[in-house]
Amino acid sequence: MTTTPLTRRPSSADHEDASTGPRSTDAAWRIVAGREIMVKLRDRNFIISTLTTIAIFIVAFGVSFLLGGDDGEKRIAVVSGDAVTIVEQTNARADAADGEDTDSSATAGAPTVRLETEQVADPAAAEQAVRDGDVDAALLGEQGAWTLVGSDGVDSDIAAAVSATVAADALERNAAAAGTTVADLTAGSIVEERLLEADGADDEGIQVIAGFVFVFLFYMAAILFGYAIANSVVEEKQSRIVEILAAAIPLRQLLVGKVVGATALALGQMVIFVAIGLIGLSFTDYATLLPSVVGAAVWYLVLFVIGFVALACLFAVAGAMATRAEDVQTTTSPLLTVIMVVFFGGLFLQDTWQVIGSYVPIMSTVTMPIRLVAGTASWWEPAVATVITLVTAAVIIRIAERVYRRSIMQTGRKLTYREALSLKE
Incomplete structure (x- = not known):
């Protein structure tokens, strides 16, 4: 059985529009x-x-946005004033690395993590803060004998940042004790980097x-x-x-x-x-x-x-x-x-x-x-x-x-x- 297409019969409206021509379907x-x-x-x-x-x-x-806005900030427990100084120096190096001083030897390769200090009374309190998860790590000890304390592991960003700061601090102290400067000790040891397409x-x-x-x-x-x-x-x-x-x-x-x-x-x-x-x-x-x-x-x-x-x-x-x-x-x-x-x-x-x-x-x-x-x-x-x-x-x-x-x-x-x-x- 075949079906033939339907056709439209002229309506009265078509006749009414005859004077003005056929009705347009362009629209x-x-x-x-x-x-x-x-x-x-x-x-x-x-x-x-x-x-x-x-x-x-x-x-x-x-x-x-959330990851980008974190700025790498971590919390670290400290006991002594010297530990506070190390943390402050670490933050200063991070600020310099993020700023215009990225070409200097002092900040070359410096981690950009920022550390927020939590002052505690003694090492036992610092370790407890780490166990409770109130801080990411604890910095204990003294100049020449620092220890980073973590729960089941020390945060790699914190370890890299603090280690770089402690190494730079020790280098300055040892240079001063030897009657020289860090610049003299590190002369010729810095490899500069230059990008053709920054x-x-x-x-x-x-x-x-x-x-x-x-x-x-x-x-x-x-x-x-x-x-x-x-x-x-x-x-x-x-x-x-x-x-x-x-x-x-x-x-x-x-x-x-x-x-x-x-x-x-x-x-x-x-x-x-x-x-x-x-x-x-x-x-x-x-x-x-x-x-x-x-x-x-x-x-x-x-x-x-x-x-x-x-x-x-x-x-x-x-x-x-x-x-x-x-x-x-x-x-x-x-x-x-x-x-x-x-x-x-x-x-x-x-x-x-x-x-x-x-x-x-x-x-x-x-x-x-x-x-x-x-x-x-x-x-x-x-x-x-x-x-x-x-x-x-x-x-x-x-x-x-x-x-x-x-x-x-x-x-x-x-x-x-x-x-x-x-x-x-």
Whole structure:
């Protein structure tokens, strides 16, 4: 038994508008887009996934902020005034190492841990404070015979910091006793360090983080909204609702509405995620790199919108080629391959391959922003990548629109891509 598509009969309203011409359906895509947005905003899975991603970002930056704000401060129990002096010297060395005096021999390699002293009456009280967990360690003894006391082990940061201070103090005292200076004793023993790219480590770290975030967000949006479009199309096709819609509005308008609705939602998500990321970044050790990250994020959003529109059209085609929901997994498999190539390319491409990937449409969505963060891309390169992506997307959209219109009314069986491209209108 075959079913013929429904056709719309002229209504009295059409005759009433005869004087001014046929009623325009050019704005029908707005209604479709609005419906797609409202349906998605009421979808529990969409809401949960969005809130979960936001929570992940907040927790990640919260942990980073807490760890970064600790400043390595530890509590140490002391008994004598000499022990207090050692702790104060340790804190002074930490301050000098964190400040502008990092090139001096006195602070070269000095640990940056800070120690908060807890004055106790005697060694027994100090040991009890360690057992009770009130302090991280205790410094007992006297000049020339210091002992660090821990519970089941001495904190490595405290041991390194105190040992460096005690060694420097002993060196000064021994030099004074020998009638010389520390500078004379250590002359020629200091190996200086000079970095050709002082910010290289920070750039590499933020490149890894930014690259992962860009790739993760793109992958999540492509999968979440892409499959949502494909499933929506095949559901309307399987239930024959599309035949009613085709009798009321042009299929081109239906496709545009679905793509615009999905793109608006995806872009809204991206803006929220990127904003949270940039705000969180300002509270981390990478805050100084915020200007370069902001520029990369803006280009990411631009390239994302263009690339996502093309992908959304292709997912709509994949849905139109299917006849039931079970077919979507097969018809979307080439698109999933493209998404995975972008995913792994964004994570692992380096050097020349990364430069090439930053000009490849869709892949440039993640690789170009990564290069911008790393500072390996000139100002004009993202503009060129955008133009290439825009031209490619226009071609893809044009072809996808034709295939969609030809495939959506075919209800006999699942179509292959070759069959869909060869269909006549």
